[in-house]
Amino acid sequence: MKVARFWEKVGDKVSCRLCPHACLLGNGEWGKCGVRRAVGGRLVAEAYGRVVALAVDPIEKKPLFHFWPGSRVFSIALPGCNLSCQFCQNWEISQMKRGVGTWDGVPQVKPEQIVNEAIKRRCQGIAYTYTEPTVNFEFFFDVARIASKKGLYNVWVSNGMMNPKPVKEISEFVNAVNIDIKSFTDEFYRKICGGVGVKPVLRAIEEFHKNGVWVEITTLVIPELNDGEPEIKKIAEWVKRIDPSIPFHLSRFHPDYHLSGWAPTPEKTLLKLSEVARVAGLNYVYVSNMTGADGGQTRCPACGTPLLERRGFLITENRLSGANKCPKCGRVLEMMGKVIKGSGGSVI
Ligand code: SF4
Known part of the structure; x- marks a missing residue:
């Protein structure tokens, strides 16, 4: 226990x-x-060490586009989440409640086993992902501390529903976070996600950023629920106030869970909203889950030169010169870690 x-x-x-x-x-x-x-x-x-999902992923899948691009990340999940989003794509494990879905019978692993496995599978880091890592803070803190000592990076993929004290403590070992801003309204968080509102999420993002953790933000755009230009503009303006170089990912919704009868987001909506976010002043805006667009391309925010090309989650071209500089205008890009071309993970 x-x-x-x-x-x-x-x-x-x-x-x-x-x-x-x-x-x-x-x-x-x-x-x-x-x-x-x-x-x-x-x-x-209760769920300490009960790993219900693991995979080797490309870091871009988290999504993190400016942190160790192209690296392989050992991704693990324990059951549970402190939200109950009607559109959850991992609901089988995030909403796994004892007596409904259950982790009974899932073997309990030790933190050092996770780290050893990540090293064995030639990963550069570990991601706490798929479900909400916060609710299993104890296990992930133990893993992250050991991983950090062994030279692996740690990545926290979260809904941001965390109090400041745990944010501060995990910031000691976590190198990068991707946090959802699911909407800019309390009503959305309460009605659609079973949360308490957006403010705690914004506070967690500010805290991580203040603690020196690399931050990227994701908004899943759902037709009729949060796809209005004014709302995306408000989110982008808020992110810009924290740091205009925080990458902002607009992700395309696919019907799932309680919203399985909903329509997917039209691609033109995503493209229009990405322009809204750019005009609001963000340097790096990406769209994901699209069929054709080159949403994964990283451009120089000063002169527009394409610098990193991606095919799916794979880095196919790296035109950055030393120290992450744009070879055309010399602008240094905000980028953490090494760019690894042609690598990426594979689901296991
Ligand atoms: S307050 Fe604690 S027990 Fe309640 S949902 Fe949040 S993490 Fe779980």
Whole structure:
């Protein structure tokens, strides 16, 4: 049994302080995330070490386009999430609740096994992804600490529903994050995602950025729900205030889970919104899940020269000169780590 972190006793209950839900739990009760439970006056991280998904991915799949481009990242997931988005594409594992879906029978692995496996599979780093890493903070913190010592990078792919203290602690070992801004309205977070609002997400992004962690942002654009130009403009303007060189990914929605009868996002909507974000002042805007467009190309924000070409998630061309400079105008691109051409991962 792994005793959880970030909780306190409130009378005969325990209050979890890991995320903004602040679940107050009586003995035996589970938090909204379905993986933390009050047991005998303590909060327990019940899913510690229960890996329900793993793969070797290209880092671009997270998506991270300016952090170790082309590198192979060992991607792992434990069950659970503190949101319940109606459009979730990983709902079988993110919404896995004990007694509904279950991780009973999933073997418990040790943090060092994950790190050793990542090294064995020739990965440059580890990603905590597919479900919400925050709700299994204890396991991922333990993995990230060991990975960091062994020279691997750590990547946190999150919905941003985290309180400032855990953000600060994980920032010590996490090198890059991709955080969703699912909408700029509290109503969307509450009605569509079962969240408490957008503010905690924005606060987490600011904290990660302040702590020196490389940040990229993703918005999944869903027809009729968050595809208005004013909303995308507000998101882009907010990101610009933090840092105009934070890469912004606009991702195309495909019908899934409770929105399986919904229409996919028209590609022209994505392209139009990407222009809105550029005009708002962002240096790097990408579109993903498209069929034909070259949304994966990285251009110099000063002169427009195409510098990194991608086919799918693969880096096919790197025209950056030393120190990530544009060879035409000399602008230094915001880019962390090495660019690895023609590498990328493969699903295992
Ligand atoms: S992490 Fe889970 S238990 Fe803790 S407050 Fe959030 S939803 Fe509740």
